[in-house]
Amino acid sequence: MSVTRSGAGTWQKPGAEAPDGPGPAGSATAVLAAAVLGFFVITLDVSGVNVALPAVGDDLGGSLSGLQWVADSYTLMFAALMLSAGALSDAIGARRAYGWGLAVFTVASLACGVVPTLGALTAARVVQGSAAAVMVPASLALIRQAFPDPQARARGIALWTVGGAVAIAAGPVLGGLLTTQWSWRAVFFLNVPAGLVAFLMLLRAGPSPRRPTVFDPPGQLTAVLALAGLTFAVIEGGHHGFTATVLAAAGVAVLAGAGFVAVEARRRSPMLPLGLFRQRGVSVPVVVGFACNAAFYGGVFVLSLFFQEQRGQSAFSAGLMFVPMAVITANFNYLSPRAVSRFGLRAVVVAGLLVGMAGCCGLAAVGAGTPWWLIALPMIPLGIGGALAMPALTSLMLDSVPAERAGTAAALLNTSRQMGGALSIAVFGALLARDFAPGMRESLLLAAALLAVNAVGAAALLRRRAEDAA
Numbered sequence: 001m002s003v004t005r006s007g008a009g010t011w012q013k014p015g016a017e018a019p020d021g022p023g024p025a026g027s028a029t030a031v032l033a034a035a036v037l038g039f040f041v042i043t044l045d046v047s048g049v050n051v052a053l054p055a056v057g058d059d060l061g062g063s064l065s066g067l068q069w070v071a072d073s074y075t076l077m078f079a080a081l082m083l084s085a086g087a088l089s090d091a092i093g094a095r096r097a098y099g100w101g102l103a104v105f106t107v108a109s110l111a112c113g114v115v116p117t118l119g120a121l122t123a124a125r126v127v128q129g130s131a132a133a134v135m136v137p138a139s140l141a142l143i144r145q146a147f148p149d150p151q152a153r154a155r156g157i158a159l160w161t162v163g164g165a166v167a168i169a170a171g172p173v174l175g176g177l178l179t180t181q182w183s184w185r186a187v188f189f190l191n192v193p194a195g196l197v198a199f200l201m202l203l204r205a206g207p208s209p210r211r212p213t214v215f216d217p218p219g220q221l222t223a224v225l226a227l228a229g230l231t232f233a234v235i236e237g238g239h240h241g242f243t244a245t246v247l248a249a250a251g252v253a254v255l256a257g258a259g260f261v262a263v264e265a266r267r268r269s270p271m272l273p274l275g276l277f278r279q280r281g282v283s284v285p286v287v288v289g290f291a292c293n294a295a296f297y298g299g300v301f302v303l304s305l306f307f308q309e310q311r312g313q314s315a316f317s318a319g320l321m322f323v324p325m326a327v328i329t330a331n332f333n334y335l336s337p338r339a340v341s342r343f344g345l346r347a348v349v350v351a352g353l354l355v356g357m358a359g360c361c362g363l364a365a366v367g368a369g370t371p372w373w374l375i376a377l378p379m380i381p382l383g384i385g386g387a388l389a390m391p392a393l394t395s396l397m398l399d400s401v402p403a404e405r406a407g408t409a410a411a412l413l414n415t416s417r418q419m420g421g422a423l424s425i426a427v428f429g430a431l432l433a434r435d436f437a438p439g440m441r442e443s444l445l446l447a448a449a450l451l452a453v454n455a456v457g458a459a460a461l462l463r464r465r466a467e468d469a470a
Contacts, residue, residue, distance in 0.1 A: 028146040030204035031095075032156050035139035036163035037198035038102050041191050042132045043164040045109065046074070046297065046421075047171025047326075050304040051319050052184040059184065060118040068235050068429040071301065072422045073122045076231050077129030078136075079418035080224045083271050086137040086411025087215060094141040099202055101134030106195030112188035133411075140410035144398055154337045154395045161391045165330035168322070168383070172304070176319025184315075216271035222260035223271075227419060229253030234426035272412060273405075280461050281400025285393035285413055288349065290420035291454040292386040295356055295447035298424025299363065299382055302432065302443050310368045310436060324376050329383035336391040345396060346462035349389045353455035356385020360448035364441045385451065 053067045089097040108127040115121045143160060147153040178186035229252035237246040264270040276282045300322070307318035339348045362378025394413065401409040424447070431439035 027204065030201055031142045031146040032159060034098070034198055034202040034204075035142050036160050037194065037201060038098065038135050038139055039160055040163040040167045041102075041105065041194045041198060042135060043167035044171045044174075044194065045128065045132075045188075045191055046071075047168045047300065047322075048175030048178075048187045048190065049074075050300050051172045051175040051315050051322075052179045052187045053304065054308045055179045055184040055315060056118070056121070060116075060121065062118040064429060064433055065235055066118050066122075068425055069122050070118070070125060071425050072231055072235065074125040074129040074132070075297075075418045075422035075425070076227060077126050078132045079415045079422060080227045081130050081133035081220070082137060082411040082415040082418070083223060083408070084215065084220045084411075085134040086141075086408040087271060088134060089138040089141050089411075090408070091215075094138040094145065095202065097134055098138035098142060099199065101131045101138060102195055102199055102202070103131075105131035105135060106192055106199075109188045109191035109195065113185040136414045137408075137411035140394075140398070140414075144410075150395070150399055151337075153398070154340075154391070157394050157398070158334050158337050158391045161333040161336075161387075161394070162330050165326065165333045165383075165387060168326045168329065170326075172300075172319035172322040172326070173316070174319070176314070176316035179315035181316075216263070216267060216269070218263045219260060219267065219271040222256045222263060225256035226253050226260055227422075229256060231422055231426055234423060235429065237430070272408070276401070276405075276409070276412065279400055281396050282409065282412070284349075284458055284461050285397040286416040288353065288389060288393055288454050288458055289413055289417040291353070291450045292356065292390055293417040293420035294424035295360055295451050296382065296386050297421035298428045298443060298447055299360065299379075301425045302428050302440050303363070303379070305432065306368075306436075306440055321372065321376055322379070325379040325383040328380050329387040332384050332387035333391055336388050337395070339388065340392045340395075345392050346459065348392050349462065350455050350459045352385045352388030352390075352392075353451045353458065354385075355381045355388065357448045357451040357455065359383075359385065360444045360451065364444040364448070367437065 050071065053070065056070060057064075057067050085097070085101075105128055108124055108131060111124040112121060112128065115124055139160065140157070143153060143156045147156045174190060175187045178184075178190065229249045233246050233250040233253060236243075236249070261274070264272050264274055277286070303321070304318060307313045307321055308315065313321075336348060343351075359378045359380065359382030363375070363382065366375050366378070397409050397413050424443075427446070428439075428443035431442050433439070
């Protein structure tokens with residue numbers, strides 16, 4: 001059924017509104033399966049590509065900053081477009097938005113596998129990130145619609161998170177194996193069959209509701225400019241210093257960021273309602289999500305290069321180093337809701353952040369001659385930290401907003417998380433470029449400090465939230 005435009009930028013379905021639920025009761029399982037598989041594909045792309053980056057550089061040429069752009073072009077567009085993607089999910093229906101995003105992501109993955117230059121690969125990664133931005137908020141909105149009961153929804157979100165954790169486990173190993181035995185290009189081809197299976201599962205899902213939504217072009221433009229300018233300034237500034245181009249990019253980031261806040265504060269129907277941040281159930285997940293992804297994906301980026309360039313391991317051997325962390329992480333993702341039921345949300349979130357901090361501190365002490373098992377051991381708490389905290393925080397955020405804001409809330413949370421990953425890769429890459437060994441140590445200690453600060457803040461704010469609720 002078509003979607004028509006009504007009024008100034010408002011899109012709505014003609015005729016009667018779709019039901020609020022997912023349709024037939026049996027469709028809830030299909031909705032969850034499609035959402036989990038799609039998130040699996042998105043995360044598989046990140047974890048597998050990080051291991052393949054040295055091989056990409058050997059084949060296509062380019063500096064460390066060029067390889068950072070291969071990683072960050074994906075996460076940058078992922079973060080920058082996700083807020084509008086949340087509105088798109090609300091406007092045309094989560095199932096339709098998710099299906100189109102999945103199709104474009106799969107085709108872009110195929111393009112990544114056949115490109116001839118580093119610049120073309122970066123461009124294809126931009127398309128991938130744009131499609132992923134549509135998929136994530138739509139997938140969480142689908143789960144929100146399919147499981148109105150909070151406990152059932154928490155279990156669904158935990159399974160969705162497990163899909164990403166399994167991809168983290170499979171990505172480095174499969175990525176390393178494919179890179180070692182065939183080519184880094186096969187890492188991208190790996191997404192194609194997974195995407196097709198997810199699409200077939202989505203066809204079995206029931207309809208999702210469509211709600212009138214106002215799009216915000218000025219807000220979206222200023223958001224893209226601010227995030228792109230900031231990422232460019234950090235990456236290029238770390239490698240080339242404070243050149244005129246870097247300073248100009250930083251200036252664009254500041255002006256665009258201020259413009260975004262001004263636009264969103266004045267619009268009647270903003271892309272990001274700034275009032276959401278007054279709720280601790282929103283602000284805490286956004287800030288902590290940024291820190292968790294910064295520590296985890298920044299750590300994975302640093303360790304992938306460390307294993308291959310400092311220890312001389314093959315891509316496959318480097319991928320195997322991530323297996324203990326990823327397998328255990330997958331189990332903790334699923335155990336997080338049970339831990340919240342037993343110990344409370346505040347205790348689980350703070351414990352997760354402190355465990356992740358301990359992992360970063362342990363990894364900061366390793367060197368090229370450290371036995372492999374002494375490296376793999378502190379990698380486990382690095383993964384466990386986010387696995388404990390994020391399912392609980394995701395449920396908290398979705399429970400803190402009305403159903404019609406589910407897509408926007410999911411988009412806001414994942415925008416913050418992706419920017420954490422993008423900026424950590426930019427900052428850590430700049431530190432590595434100066435001198436790898438001390439740069440790696442500084443990067444991991446910086447991640448540990450970020451997690452420690454968030455643990456203190458989350459402990460205070462979530463306690464006040466509990467007191468306010470009482």
